[in-house]
Every structure is written in C-alpha cells, then in structure tokens.
Amino acid sequence: MSLDSIVTADVLILGAGNAGLRAAIAAAENGANTVIVSKSPFPGGSSVVAGGLIEASFGEDDSEELHFRDTVKGGAYLCNQPLTQILVNEIKSRIFDLESYGVAFLRESPSKFKLVSSGGTCVARDLTSGRNDVVQRCLYDKARSLGVTIYSEMMPLKIFQDQRGAPLGVAAYDVQRGDTFFFQAGAVVMASGGLAGLYKRRATPRNTAGDGFGLALDLGVRLVDMEFVQFIPLSFVYGFIEGMTLGEGDSYGDKVRLRNALGERYMERYAPERLEHSTRDVVARANYLEIQAGRGTPNGAILIDATESDPMKAYFQPHHMAHRYRLIVDFYGKEKADLKEPLEAAPSALYICGGIEINERCESNIPGLFACGEVAGNVHGANRLGGNSLADVQVFGKRAGEHAALFSRDASMKFPDRREMEREFLRLKGLLDGNGRVSPRSIKKDLQQLMWDHMGIVRSGALLTEGLKKLENLKDRLSHMGAIGSARRYNLGLLEAVELPSMVSLAEAMLRSALLREESRG
Ligand SMILES: Cc1cc2nc3c(=O)[nH]c(=O)nc-3n(C[C@H](O)[C@H](O)[C@H](O)COP(=O)(O)OP(=O)(O)OC[C@H]3O[C@@H](n4cnc5c(N)ncnc54)[C@H](O)[C@@H]3O)c2cc1C
Incomplete structure (x- = not known):
C-alpha cells in the first residue's frame, strides 16, 4: 500500500460538525484555501442529532453578566473565565451570522426571539430553530458557497509534524474507494467532536469514538478536565x-x-x-x-x-x-x-466537558494546531449548561478558523519524511492482512464496558486503578489485532482497527485525570 493522492490546503480541518463547518467558513472568509476531512458519511456527529438549544442573553431580564455567572457556577467554578467571557460576549453576533446563513430562529415577534429555559439558567435564555440539523445544513451550504472542499468518509491515520512539532499534514484512508491520501496543510484545526463512543451506552452517533483526541495526543497535545463527562439519565436500551x-x-x-x-x-x-x-x-x-x-x-x-x-x-x-x-x-x-x-x-454518555487546552485564539500548545467545539476543553469547567455547547461551537469555531488562516500565511509547506509515511500505510496493510486474529470489535466492546464500569458516573480510586490495569491487557490485545476481511473499501472492521489505538490512549488519559481529581465536582 502506498500513497495515492496528495491534496494541499492552507487550513485543514478535521471534523465537519457545527464547529468544523463554522471554522471553515471563517478560514475561507480570511482568504485561506480550506479543506475539511471528516470520517463520517454525512458531515456532522452530535451536531446533527442535537436538540438545537443555543444560549444567548437576548432576554429583556437577561445580560451577558448573568450568562457568565450561570456558566461559571454551573461549571463548578472550574471554567477558564477569559474563555467563558468570550463565549457570552460573542454568541449574540454569531446568532446573527447564523440568521444570515438562513437559520430561522423561532420568534415571538419580528424583534423578539422566543426563549426557553434549560437547567442551570436563572432566566429563559435558549434560542431554537427546531432541531439542530437545520443549523448544520445552513453552515454546510455556506461553507460550500465559499469554496470549502469537504472529504467525507476519509479516515485520518496520523498527523505528521516538523522538527518544531508543528503539523505538516494528515495521512488518511478513503473509506469509499480504499485509496490513501496525504493532506498537506499550513495549519490544522481539530474539530472532531466528543468521545461518548468510548462508553457502552452513548447518546451520540457512531462517529464520536474520540479518536481525534488520540491523534492529537500523539503530537504531545495538552488535555484538560478529561474526567468531566456528562451523562443523561434515561435512554433506549435496544437495537441500533x-x-x-x-x-x-x-x-x-x-x-x-x-x-x-x-x-x-x-x-x-x-x-x-x-x-x-x-x-x-x-x-x-x-x-x-x-x-x-x-x-x-x-x-x-x-x-x-x-x-x-x-x-x-x-x-x-x-x-x-x-x-x-x-x-x-x-x-x-x-x-x-x-x-x-x-x-x-x-443512562448513557453524552458530552465531554474537557478536551484540548486552548487559549482565546483556539491555539493548543502545539504551534499550528488549533481546536474548537467539543474536542476543545476548558470553556465549561466541570459541567456544561444545556445550550452552551451549540453556542461554543459557533464562537470558538469562528475564532479557530480565523487564527488558523492567519497562521497559515507564514507557514512553510513541507512534506514529511516519505519513509515515515510509508510506515503508516504499511500499518494499514498489516491490519488488512491480519484477518482472523483478534477482532477489533471484541476489543472495542471490552473497552466500552471497561469505561462504563470504571470511568462511569460513580468512581473511586480503587475502581479507576483497576480500570488502568485492565487497560494494560487491552493494549496487549491491540498488538494482535487484525481487521475482519481484506476488503479495502467500506471495511468497518478496518475503521475500528484504525480508531482503537487512539481510543485506548484516550481512555488512559481519562482514567489518569480522574485519579488526580480526588473531590467530586460538576
Ligand atoms: C442527543 C444530543 C442532544 C444535544 N442537544 C444539545 C443542545 O440542545 N444544545 C447544546 O448546546 N448542545 C447539545 N448537545 C451537544 C452538542 O450537540 C455537541 O456538543 C456539539 O454538536 C459538538 O459539535 P462539534 O462540531 O464539536 O462535534 P460533532 O458535531 O460531533 O462533529 C464531529 C465531526 O468530526 C468528525 N470526526 C470524528 N472523529 C474524527 C476523526 N478522527 N477525524 C476526522 N473527523 C472526525 C465527525 O465525523 C463529525 O463530522 C447535544 C448532544 C446530543 C448527543
């Protein structure tokens, strides 16, 4: 298996949910040649199924100050307050952006939004346009109208770095055609969503396995608040x-x-x-x-x-x-x-409050690597208010796209070491040739059960330590893993085999974070 195609972009965005699309719009508006790579068939993960509540302080009895206070208190005082301030100050302008893209928020009168209450807010503050797939569709249309190219069903394998650690681009595998790609980029934005798929029960779509975190961890990225996972109390227990x-x-x-x-x-x-x-x-x-x-x-x-x-x-x-x-x-x-x-x-897992640590420009600790949306951390502290994620994806999506575009102007486009890239494709071939060995599905099921039992809603030091021990066993099994069937196209087993090492690294990061947090918060 060798490299089939090379695509060059100023800004490369991993993920096509609300955050990735909003970042793409901002990057393109700032003159960047912008490409999105998403592993799912239809753009979007949780953004497509979300209830569509967005917090913004438009109410007569509301203010940015009250929105700030509710968010910080709701987050058990662990929010990065400068980021929270940006969220509450900028979301109203982002709502008007969405309206200009065609989103029709419900109104009581032409000059008054209809606002509903959600948990933890002192006044009714949530706008809605019905369901959030409408927002997703309008962002998608806007991004396409600006010339953003979207590669869906494209599975990233590895982010390559230069000597300083800055990303050079991403090697990926085309699930539909079985081809291999290298996306060369001046800046990379992580917008790969949450990680509820690490759990036995999740309220999110399949493409929320959290492997984007693993790709970033491999670069040496700093994560924050990874112990704070939100769960919903009642969910279906049957079927798909x-x-x-x-x-x-x-x-x-x-x-x-x-x-x-x-x-x-x-x-x-x-x-x-x-x-x-x-x-x-x-x-x-x-x-x-x-x-x-x-x-x-x-x-x-x-x-x-x-x-x-x-x-x-x-x-x-x-x-x-x-x-x-x-x-x-x-x-x-x-x-x-x-x-x-x-x-x-x-109950089922819904949302991760932590993620890649960002500053107000959505920069991570790796130069040239930006993050926004659910994969980014430190905006919501220990607990997110109901409509604050869909606000966050708009505010920080825009910021990530703008700053990535700026960064890419001075970035020197280099190609990674060919041999290093060939090794990545050989790894893929090894997984395909490994038919009949330990199946990725069995490891994934055990990992999801482990996270449910040891990193679930109720935890203790002993449970977490035991979880880490069990994880060592899963790591051993990873080295014997092989995809089921040798088909290069539409091979779900291969996809799972690619995702799993990242999922296991992420699980370890979460268990270790939870061990460090001795008090109960959020
Ligand atoms: C049932 C439900 C209801 C919700 N309701 C609300 C609500 O009313 N209000 C609110 O504020 N929040 C709500 N949320 C939370 C909110 O929907 C999400 O936090 C938000 O949509 C996340 O957006 P995102 O763009 O960061 O990620 P997502 O929308 O999850 O998109 C992630 C994208 O990344 C892609 N991807 C994943 N891994 C990779 C990878 N390794 N490489 C490349 N691409 C990758 C996916 O295919 C997808 O395109 C809800 C969540 C759920 C599940």
Missing part, C-alpha cells in the same frame, strides 16, 4: 438506537415512578424530596448505581413506570414529539409507548 435519549423524569408526567427490577421506587433513597424530578445528574447517578448493584433488568436497565400518569400530559405523546413516540412503538410496542406498561431505560 441504544443510548438515544428518552428524556427525563418530567417527560413522563407528575405521577412517574422509576423502579428497579425488584419493583422498588429507589429515588426515595437517593433524593427523597424531589424524587424523579431531581436534576439529570442526580437521576443518572441513581439509575447507574441501581443497575451496577445488580438491581436492574436482565437488559441492564431500570423501569420508567408512568402507568399512573395522564398519557396526554407526557412528553413522548404524538402531539409533543411524534418521531420519538414512533421509535418507542417500534422498539417497545404500543402498550409501552402509550405508557400503559413500564418501559426499560438506562
């Missing part, structure tokens, strides 16, 4: 939609009861006053503990019992959320969808 959110206690009316397999209303033990209506972190923790203690159903779930609730007041009824009601009917049956019988649910 396992992990997809099933809302929160309030979604099922005031008479909802969460029960374990013994029929106990266990929230009485964890939160005797607010019970099922407690905040999502409290309910997620209780659900997790019940399941881990063996009091869950055989599917590893608890039961949402809303049989006493008025079904017309519950959130998942057709008149509230038709598409999700339909999914519940498909997977659980009509009786459960109509809440006449209890339905199974479990």
